[in-house]
Structures are given as C-alpha cells and as structure tokens.
Amino acid sequence: MKFVISGKNIDVTEGLKSAVYEKIGKLERYFTKDTEIHVTLSVEKERQKIEVTIPMKGNIIRAEQVSSDMYVSIDLVEEIIERQLRKYKNKLIEQKQAAIHFSQNFVEEEISDEEEIKIIRSKKFAMKPMDPEEACIQMELLGHNFYVFRNAETDDVNVVYKRKGNTYGLIEPEF
Numbered sequence: 001m002k003f004v005i006s007g008k009n010i011d012v013t014e015g016l017k018s019a020v021y022e023k024i025g026k027l028e029r030y031f032t033k034d035t036e037i038h039v040t041l042s043v044e045k046e047r048q049k050i051e052v053t054i055p056m057k058g059n060i061i062r063a064e065q066v067s068s069d070m071y072v073s074i075d076l077v078e079e080i081i082e083r084q085l086r087k088y089k090n091k092l093i094e095q096k097q098a099a100i101h102f103s104q105n106f107v108e109e110e111i112s113d114e115e116e117i118k119i120i121r122s123k124k125f126a127m128k129p130m131d132p133e134e135a136c137i138q139m140e141l142l143g144h145n146f147y148v149f150r151n152a153e154t155d156d157v158n159v160v161y162k163r164k165g166n167t168y169g170l171i172e173p174e175f
Helices: 014-030 070-094 104-108 132-142
Strands: 003-007 037-044 047-058 059-067 146-153 157-163 165-173
Touching: 003 014, 014 165, 047 070, 059 070, 070 165, 132 146, 132 157
Parallel strands: 003 037
Antiparallel strands: 037 047, 047 059, 146 157, 157 165
16 A cells, blocks of 8 residues: 655654554555555644545545544544445445455455445435525424435535534535
8 A cells, every 4th residue: 555644734753654554554455555545634723633535446435533632543543444445345346446456355355244235214205495504404403414405596406414513515416
C-alpha cells in the first residue's frame, strides 16, 4: 500500500506517521501493493480528526474519526474501515473493476451470513411537493436523520439530511 499523509493545522510528526503506518498498515492484507491510501490528519479547536480515503475504480472507501487524542482517532478509524470492507466485500467484488485493488486472499476468503446485507423492512409513501426548508422541518418532526421529498421547484426527488453541528445537507440528482 502507498500512503499519502497530509495535515491541516497540525505538523505530521514521525510519531504520527509511524502510528498511521502501524495501524492503517494492518489493512495491508486486504489490498494490493499499489493501492493508494490517503490519510488527512487535522485539528479543529480541541478535536483531533483523521480522514482515510481509499480511491478505487468506481468506488471510494472512506472513514473519519474524531476524538480528543489523534492516536485514539487513528486506532478507531482502522476498525471502521475493516468493518466496511467485510460488510461490503461481495458488492465490491461483484463490480469486477474494484476487485483489482484487493489481495487475492481477501477476495477468496469466505464471509459469514451476518456480513451479508439484508433488507428487513420496505416502505412506500406519497411524496407531496415541498421546498427543502419544509422538508427539513418534516425531518425534524419525524425525528429522522434524512428525509426524501419531491422538490416543488424542480419536481425532482431530493434528500435532506442532518450533518454534524446541527446543519443540513441537500442531495439533488444530476442526470
């Protein structure tokens, strides 16, 4: 694996680099030698944040972790990525172009039933046209983290979602 390590508002010391190589390096068994792993370490106020992005053809594996200690964040983000890989292994490998980034041992490894994706509930609902602000209000009233609605202005299906820091995001399709 090839590491690309950068820092925002933080000096990336040799100690931090070696912690990244040691912890994130554990993922080596899943990837080929030429897979690039982008690691960004940042400090915002008292928050120590690590973002790990692994670009692959047609997919991106990404995780971030925030804590009061950068070394704790590094430990936690490795576990998140490993869990994602195991959970989505079948889906990633079915898309043959992504499989070239994985080691042969990982591709051939059997997965347990608990790691397969199972949809346990399906829902149908009418989508009344509304503006994004009204959709945010509906989302809050329902106590959800996202809300699917038909945008009154564009007549497209959109999604509003809650972001960190009590802000909102809007997803609009692009055709």
